[in-house]
Amino acid sequence: MITLRKNSNALSNQFEDNHPEEILRWVAESSIPHRIGLGTGFGLAGLCLIDMLVKINKDIPIFYLDTEVLFPETYALRDRLEEKYQIEFIRYATPLSMEAQKDQYGDRLWERDPNRCCNLRKVQPLNEALMNYDVWITAIRRKQSPARANTGIIEWDPKFDVIKINPLATWTKSDVWNYINTHEVPYNPLHDRGYPSIGCTHCTTPVADGEDERDGRWRGQDKIECGLHSQTNGDPRGHHQPQEIEETWQQVAQQ
Numbered sequence: 001m002i003t004l005r006k007n008s009n010a011l012s013n014q015f016e017d018n019h020p021e022e023i024l025r026w027v028a029e030s031s032i033p034h035r036i037g038l039g040t041g042f043g044l045a046g047l048c049l050i051d052m053l054v055k056i057n058k059d060i061p062i063f064y065l066d067t068e069v070l071f072p073e074t075y076a077l078r079d080r081l082e083e084k085y086q087i088e089f090i091r092y093a094t095p096l097s098m099e100a101q102k103d104q105y106g107d108r109l110w111e112r113d114p115n116r117c118c119n120l121r122k123v124q125p126l127n128e129a130l131m132n133y134d135v136w137i138t139a140i141r142r143k144q145s146p147a148r149a150n151t152g153i154i155e156w157d158p159k160f161d162v163i164k165i166n167p168l169a170t171w172t173k174s175d176v177w178n179y180i181n182t183h184e185v186p187y188n189p190l191h192d193r194g195y196p197s198i199g200c201t202h203c204t205t206p207v208a209d210g211e212d213e214r215d216g217r218w219r220g221q222d223k224i225e226c227g228l229h230s231q232t233n234g235d236p237r238g239h240h241q242p243q244e245i246e247e248t249w250q251q252v253a254q255q
């Protein structure tokens, strides 16, 4: 694992100046397509990756986490994207309905214990999703928040035991908008109504001028991430054996 971390930093640095499309193409050509998964929350950056990836290889799975309390505009966007690109997103969700969550954990868990709510509705479904992949492509960017400032283009994620690829790590908000506009990518209309970052209805508010783009998430709470991209919560699940990971990594690194 230590060797992999060292290698991931060196390899990651080689891609600092590459366009995300080149990074995606490299990943697509150097790994088994069905073992790569692009995870999306249908945010602007994720939409750029979807647009790039379907043009490279439509067989690479694209999945999302359905908390069942996403905005109606988000579900509508999902449907629109499926139609435009002729693809089907893979849905992962907790079997726990919101009603069952209320019965089991009490009302408005997202206010009283948002970490638990996110763990139930996002982290556990992501864990289930990533059991299917060796390589996880994400849309996180360094400029999104201080917590993401050190994001590498290629990382080893010990929490989920996967190679994590962040092709947009170096992109700014205007890079993202340029791509969306140039390629006429459909996007969530809430972005035009003051919501730069969109999650669940219960935990997303618009932001004011001068606020960070993720300041509208869990407003008033001491919480800045869902737990999907932090690497400090929970134990590694260990579904990949070290040798298996080493082989995957070598396969990727040799390209």
Ligand code: SF4
Pocket: 067, 069, 109, 110, 113, 114, 115, 117, 118, 119, 121, 122, 199, 200, 202, 203, 226
């Ligand atoms: S963002 Fe809010 S509603 Fe959604 S899973 Fe997390 S705490 Fe629950």
